Amino acid sequence: MAGLNKVTVDDIQARGKKVLVRCDFNVPMKDGxxxxxxxxxxxxxxxxxxxxxxxxxxxxxxxxxxKNGPEDKFSLAPVAARLxxxxxxxxxxxxxxxxxxxxxxxxxxxxxxxxxxLLENTRxxxxxxxxxxxxxxSELGDLVDNQVFVMDAFGSAHRAHASTAGVTSFVKETxxxxxMQKEIQFLGNAVEDPVRPFVAILGGAKVADKLNVISNLLxxxxxxxxxxGMAYTFIKAQGGSIGTSLVDEEKLDYCKEMLAKxxxxxxxxxLPVDAMIASAFPNPIDAEIEVEVCDAMAIPxxxxxxxxxxxxxxxxxxxxxxxxxxxxxxxxxxFENPTLKKGTVAVCEALAEADATTIIGGGDSATxxxxxxxxxxxxxxxxxxxASLEYLExxxxxxxxxxxxx
Numbered sequence: 001m002a003g004l005n006k007v008t009v010d011d012i013q014a015r016g017k018k019v020l021v022r023c024d025f026n027v028p029m030k031d032g033x034x035x036x037x038x039x040x041x042x043x044x045x046x047x048x049x050x051x052x053x054x055x056x057x058x059x060x061x062x063x064x065x066x067k068n069g070p071e072d073k074f075s076l077a078p079v080a081a082r083l084x085x086x087x088x089x090x091x092x093x094x095x096x097x098x099x100x101x102x103x104x105x106x107x108x109x110x111x112x113x114x115x116x117x118l119l120e121n122t123r124x125x126x127x128x129x130x131x132x133x134x135x136x137x138s139e140l141g142d143l144v145d146n147q148v149f150v151m152d153a154f155g156s157a158h159r160a161h162a163s164t165a166g167v168t169s170f171v172k173e174t175x176x177x178x179x180m181q182k183e184i185q186f187l188g189n190a191v192e193d194p195v196r197p198f199v200a201i202l203g204g205a206k207v208a209d210k211l212n213v214i215s216n217l218l219x220x221x222x223x224x225x226x227x228x229g230m231a232y233t234f235i236k237a238q239g240g241s242i243g244t245s246l247v248d249e250e251k252l253d254y255c256k257e258m259l260a261k262x263x264x265x266x267x268x269x270x271l272p273v274d275a276m277i278a279s280a281f282p283n284p285i286d287a288e289i290e291v292e293v294c295d296a297m298a299i300p301x302x303x304x305x306x307x308x309x310x311x312x313x314x315x316x317x318x319x320x321x322x323x324x325x326x327x328x329x330x331x332x333x334x335f336e337n338p339t340l341k342k343g344t345v346a347v348c349e350a351l352a353e354a355d356a357t358t359i360i361g362g363g364d365s366a367t368x369x370x371x372x373x374x375x376x377x378x379x380x381x382x383x384x385x386x387a388s389l390e391y392l393e394x395x396x397x398x399x400x401x402x403x404x405x406x
Contacts, residue, residue: 141170152177274309307333
């Protein structure tokens with residue numbers, strides 16, 4: 001796969017140079033306080049490597065989705081404060097509504113080797129979301145004297161934005177950071193050169209979100225397990241009764257095609273055989289709820305499936321435990337609810353016990369693995385939701401494609 005042989009931070013001479021690093025500091029916030037700093041700590045190896053080499057390190061990232069230019073609640077100021085606690089060097093936050101404004105230029109001009117400047121939220125410039133960004137990409141390059149750009153934001157690598165791809169036209173050297181390198185190696189190798197048996201597990205709500213992933217993984221894996229809300233469309237496509245469960249009516253024919261494709265390729269698709277059902281979706285999501293178990297092909301007309309049942313959990317776990325490579329994207333049910341998390345927990349436990357390379361493909365499955373306490377038992381938890389999915393689809397990501405090959 002393109003991307004496995006990229007120039008990395010270990011290949012560049014950074015001493016004395018200005019290095020722009022695109023990070024993924026899109027951290028969850030509540031009332032101006034960071035509620036989870038995983039994305040900041042994940043960026044530290046690359047940042048510390050460049051600092052220790054005596055580079056002048058300029059960091060940029062987006063945060064949230066500001067709609068009308070700068071908004072205080074989306075400022076990266078709290079990220080700068082947290083970063084300053086985690087590194088042994090000076091961190092200056094350059095607060096500019098235009099991102100590359102007077103404060104940024106002054107801060108970068110005054111930098112000493114081994115110091116850090118963090119720019120304001122790249123999305124404060126509406127033009128960020130186009131490749132050149134009406135000059136924004138060239139301004140970012142000029143800020144670091146057109147010297148070096150390091151891409152370390154895998155979660156944004158599927159977007160051809162000014163700060164992820166466009167800027168590479170305005171610097172002499174490009175490289176991937178350690179986080180990007182790890183993502184490319186784990187996800188790339190899993191899909192292109194897996195140790196077999198290779199089991200892929202897909203969950204989550206909608207079939208439509210994962211159309212190309214299903215098709216691509218069927219060609220690569222030995223067994224494809226489908227749980228979560230998307231399973232009910234497959235069950236209906238097989239003639240099952242799914243009650244009021246989530247269904248993607250427009251994708252029933254597609255599900256039939258995929259079941260036929262699996263058969264023609266000699267691959268296994270495992271679908272739930274039983275389901276945890278209730279009369280309505282829990283409201284709020286973590287509310288107490290009365291559930292019963294029934295045959296997944298025969299859900300009563302007034303009930304909906306909200307998690308896989310115990311037989312399915314055991315069957316999926318058994319398949320996962322026999323694997324040598326597992327990629328998992330999407331929970332098995334409404335894992336945020338104590339009663340409806342059992343299927344997702346069973347998959348987490350199976351992966352934790354498997355003698356395999358276990359890769360969690362970002363998004364809700366990453367959240368589930370972390371919240372349920374299994375993060376340290378997995379080989380790799382991807383930091384990219386949409387980017388991981390596109391990588392598993394076999395797409396070339398713009399933020400990877402623009403980085404120089406070795």
